[in-house]
């Protein structure tokens with residue numbers, strides 16, 4: 001093996017599963033951001049963690065209202081999903097920019113993304129500072145899904161999204177600039 005740098009390692013480790021974090025701002029507006037750094041951290045009770053940059057607007061939203069949706073956009077939502085990972089919710093309504101319809105969650109206040117393959121509803125139960133990010137651990141208190149949209153998105157480094165389903169069918173996700 002030879003020495004490689006962080007950037008090369010992240011690229012070599014691709015694809016990374018890509019999700020949309022929905023939060024609610026103190027202004028009452030829901031926000032969405034793209035996250036690659038998420039993982040399941042407990043089976044019973046079911047918990048997931050998301051690692052959010054200290055400077056992100058979504059970090060502020062989570063600290064103010066500690067509930068989030070973790071939605072897995074389907075292949076058809078690639079264009080909007082990419083916008084959520086490249087524009088800040090400080091600058092406007094990302095649901096509108098991305099062309100997504102909010103879907104009411106059953107338990108939490110932030111909405112889910114209508115048509116997402118899976119949407120976890122989570123309540124923050126732990127917060128861990130980790131370098132320049134904050135790890136928010138959320139208990140999954142509701143789960144919704146769209147079984148007829150099984151192809152969801154993975155990122156290749158931070159350059160583009162591809163769609164893969166559980167049977168390993170692979171597609172270049174359409175619509176990214």
Ligand SMILES: Cc1cc2nc3c(=O)[nH]c(=O)nc-3n(C[C@H](O)[C@H](O)[C@H](O)COP(=O)(O)O)c2cc1C
Pocket residue numbers: 018031032033034035036037038051052053056057058059084085086087088089090155157158159
């Ligand atoms: C493929 C991809 C994955 C990303 N993963 C994360 C992540 O896990 N954590 C994070 O803080 N930012 C991540 N980002 C960056 C944010 O999505 C981006 O900075 C976004 O504009 C922040 O939105 P906000 O300011 O509305 O919170 C990612 C971006 C892309 C394109």
